[in-house]
Amino acid sequence: MFKGLSNLASMMKQAQEIQGKMGEMQESLKSVHVEGEAGAGMVKVVVNGQQQVVSCQIEPSVLESGDREMLEELFVSAANQALDKSREAASSKMSELTEGMNFPGLQDALSNFTQK
Known part of the structure; x- marks a missing residue:
């Protein structure tokens, strides 16, 4: 019985x-x-590890073309690529944080946390 309490106390400390x-x-x-990019670098989007867009760069030639639909597609593509990379980076940091800790379901819970 006391061994179970010891394990519980250890888990609480780790938590x-x-x-x-x-x-x-x-x-x-x-x-x-x-950074994510699209159109061979014509549109670049930078995102931080909290999945927030930090900056966006658009080549002047894209703006001058007047093709709004193409620009929108390039932006969405670059932003999605950057967000994917950001989630990967956050997940990697999360794995470092929990390395060596054995909580059933912890990795799943933390990966849901990084996707918000």
């Missing part, structure tokens, strides 16, 4: 450690920047 590290990790994800 508290994770909670503290999660806050630090979320803050550090602001400084992670990844």
Whole structure:
């Protein structure tokens, strides 16, 4: 019986450690920047590790073409590529955070957290 309590106490301690590290990790994800591009680099979108668009660069020739539909498609493509990279980076950081901790279902729960 007491062995079970010891395991529970250990798990609670690990959970508290994770909670503290999660806050630090979320803050550090602001400084992670990844880039997506489309149209051979004519449109570039930079996203941080919190899946927030940080910047967008559009080649002047795309604007001058007047093809709004093409520009919209290029932007969406570049943004989606950057967001995918951002989720991968956040997931990787999450894996580093939980390395060596054995909580059933923890990885699934944390990957859902990074996709929000």
